[in-house]
Amino acid sequence: MPKIEIEPEFCKGCMYCAETCPKKVIGTTSAVNSKGYQYAVPLHPENCIGCTLCAVICPDAAIEVYKEE
Ligand code: SF4
Numbered sequence: 134m135p136k137i138e139i140e141p142e143f144c145k146g147c148m149y150c151a152e153t154c155p156k157k158v159i160g161t162t163s164a165v166n167s168k169g170y171q172y173a174v175p176l177h178p179e180n181c182i183g184c185t186l187c188a189v190i191c192p193d194a195a196i197e198v199y200k201e202e
């Protein structure tokens with residue numbers, strides 16, 4: 134199964150990734166990073182298809198997508 138990782142400290146909470154994801158994998162919780170941004174988290178990682186759109190759209194390179202081997 135593909136897997137995504139989002140680095141909270143790189144994220145500024147723009148939510149481009151959440152809007153772009155065709156599978157609605159990404160959302161937020163009440164958690165904020167050290168800059169006070171409500172960062173993106175993979176809320177439904179089991180739905181990820183590894184398309185990498187989230188990583189491509191992220192202006193801060195906060196997302197890594199690991200494809201299945
Ligand atoms: S790789 Fe594709 S399906 Fe997976 S979280 Fe990113 S945009 Fe969504």
Ligand code: SF4
Pocket residue numbers: 139143144145146147148149150151172173190191192193194195196
């Ligand atoms: S696109 Fe990048 S910076 Fe914007 S919310 Fe998603 S992970 Fe954070």
